[in-house]
Amino acid sequence: MSLPESHLAQEAIAALVDGELASGPATRAARHLAGCLECRMLVQAQREAKEALHAAADVAVPGDLLSRLCAIPFTADVPGGSGLGAVTAGPGQLTVSGASGRFTVSLDDPPMRPTPPHQARWLRRGVAGTLAGLGIGVAVLTVNLPDGGPVQPGSPPASVAGGSGPEERTEVVPPVVRTLTRSSGEATVPGVTP
Numbered sequence: 001m002s003l004p005e006s007h008l009a010q011e012a013i014a015a016l017v018d019g020e021l022a023s024g025p026a027t028r029a030a031r032h033l034a035g036c037l038e039c040r041m042l043v044q045a046q047r048e049a050k051e052a053l054h055a056a057a058d059v060a061v062p063g064d065l066l067s068r069l070c071a072i073p074f075t076a077d078v079p080g081g082s083g084l085g086a087v088t089a090g091p092g093q094l095t096v097s098g099a100s101g102r103f104t105v106s107l108d109d110p111p112m113r114p115t116p117p118h119q120a121r122w123l124r125r126g127v128a129g130t131l132a133g134l135g136i137g138v139a140v141l142t143v144n145l146p147d148g149g150p151v152q153p154g155s156p157p158a159s160v161a162g163g164s165g166p167e168e169r170t171e172v173v174p175p176v177v178r179t180l181t182r183s184s185g186e187a188t189v190p191g192v193t194p
Contacts, residue, residue, distance in 0.1 A: 007032075007036060007038060007039050007042075008029055008032060008033075008036075008039045008042070008043075010042075012025070012029060013039070013042050013043055013046050014046060016029050016043065017043060017046045017047050017050055018050070071091075073089055074089045074090060074091050074092075075089070075090065075091075086098070092106065092107050092108045093105065093106055093107055094107055
């Protein structure tokens with residue numbers, strides 16, 4: 001049984017010459033090149049082509065080349081088959097024609113339709129109602145808050161919740177436990193606490 005002979009792919013040769021091949025694949029390619037005269041000749045041809053391109057003067061490109069290349073998708077006819085019919089791309093439109101007829105689809109952005117003013121009315125009313133409610137709430141709080149009297153400089157402002165100064169305090173008192181002793185001569189009456 002013999003294995004078919006394999007060679008380096010053209011992309012691998014170009015990547016090797018350009019120095020873009022990773023170290024592992026580059027090592028395998030170098031091992032292959034040591035024993036394969038055909039691939040060594042292809043690598044040498046790739047190196048010569050690269051040097052020739054670097055040594056060449058700037059290539060003159062026609063000025064309208066870019067615009068012609070960009071127009072290809074819009075001006076090229078797509079070969080039609082027996083299925084859906086022919087598809088033709090023109091500037092700003094796509095035309096499909098077949099046995100049942102022909103229709104055109106515009107590729108331009110659809111025009112923006114103006115938004116009628118009544119569609120945003122609920123938002124304006126909601127914002128206006130919220131602001132009015134906040135204003136009324138602030139006014140009611142201002143009127144109903146107690147007046148703390150004139151504030152003297154150097155003294156802290158009066159508290160809205162009432163005084164919490166040192167003259168008022170709350171003490172927690174533990175419950176009082178009484179111990180009662182009875183003498184043996186006293187009679188106990190049921191239902192009555194001594």
